[in-house]
Amino acid sequence: MNYTQQNTPIHEALLKHKKNRVVPFDVPGHKGGRGNPELTEFLGMDCLKVDVNSMKPLDNLIHPVSVIKAAEELAAEAFHADAAFFMVNGTTSAVQAMIMSTCKAGDKIIMPRNVHRSSINALVVCGAIPVYVNPGVNHELGIPLGMSVNDIKTTMDANPDAKAILVNNPTYYGVCSNLKEIVTLAHENGMYVLVDEAHGAHFYFGEELPISAMDAGADMAAVSMHKTGGSLTQSSFLVCKNSIDPGYVRQIINLTQTTSGSYLLLTSLDLARKHMVLHGKEIVAKTMYLAEYARTEINKLGGYYAYSSEIINGDTVYDFDRTKLSIHTSNIGLAGVEVYDLLRDEYDIQIEFGDIGNILAMVTAGDRQFEIERLISALSEIKRLYGKEKVGMLNHEYIDPVVELTPQAAFYSPKKSVALEDGIGHIAGEFVMCYPPGIPILAPGERISKDIIDYIKYAKDKGSVLTGPKDMKVEFINVVEE
Known part of the structure; x- marks a missing residue:
């Protein structure tokens, strides 16, 4: 069948499946909602009837050959990419798949330090080595900005063996780096450009917006369709072009993504893509x-x-x-x-x-x-x-880290728990971050300074939700035994 952007192959297949009134002797066990009346009352019978398992007419996310394959091809076209992947483990899994597709243990990857935790988590898993470019800082606002092109040039010259560079497009606050220039520089130096586009899904479909990753010539982008594109929470696209091998990327995705892809999430991506293309x-x-x-x-x-x-x-x-x-x-x-x-x-x-x-x-x-x-x-x-006088207000959102160990080495090293203040001078063995936005204040392998501890205490005092440490009250912190 010849599909166009007016089509929604997964959605259309589900409508047909529902009409056929197939008798379910497979999972999920709620059997179209009949097995869990309270859930059905909450979500609706129509929803539960299409919460189904992979089957031949509906294709299979881990090895798509029919309707999911067609939907991915339409998504690739919509995002000006060569290939697109439906992601149901959140944009986190898309970011991790980008890094793990281009970097192996011991490989260097250049990235700004104000990345989402998912990027540094990927380094913990795959063993790649981060080379941080400190972002600019707006001192009036206290926010981290994008990366300076000169800083990137300097970093690339000092690390010519780096395999890739990761760029936020945009940051949580809406700030964009000079992505086109970064792509040119990276490709001249034989490096892949990976773009965390969690907050830029709409860049592909509107006017008067910053340039999108694919239009800037980047190699891969993690596009959080659920944030600004209208799909269900946890659904995302991973898109790629240039010399990226889609077959290998799918193998990497399948290392960690569920084999029971939710058709509710997949359909929401299919419909959101159509809606954004048309409107x-x-x-x-x-x-x-x-x-x-x-x-x-x-x-x-x-x-x-x-x-x-x-x-x-x-x-x-x-x-x-x-x-x-x-x-x-x-x-x-x-x-x-x-x-x-x-x-x-x-x-x-x-x-x-x-x-x-x-x-x-x-x-x-x-x-x-x-x-x-x-x-x-x-x-x-x-x-x-x-409102009150601006007295005793902390004014910075970014502290330059001192990296002593790779995230993987620190995370898996022998550790001991110490009181938060006693952590000063030690190497962190775990993350500490405010969530949202999920940008680490402290990442495994970084030397803990008084500034960092003061920031954590201030954030706690002001009511921030701090996540990452094993101690959920964040009174103690795990540090690397030295």
């Missing part, structure tokens, strides 16, 4: 309008700073994603995480995250004008009721 320009335009309106009104409140393309500097902020509503809060005397908690607890507004000095409200075309107004008025009230 992406209008979707992005509406998102942009809502974000720009909110930004303008929030900046009129005083104290808050909702930043945008004016922070572009041609290097560490080469471009900015204006659909991101990133807001600096420190000038009203409140940490971002405090504003985050107040919005949720007092105003029933759930935003994406709050860190030490900023909040991020995810805006999409699924939002409505009155909800934007509600956010603006809540922020106004928070400033009036809870």
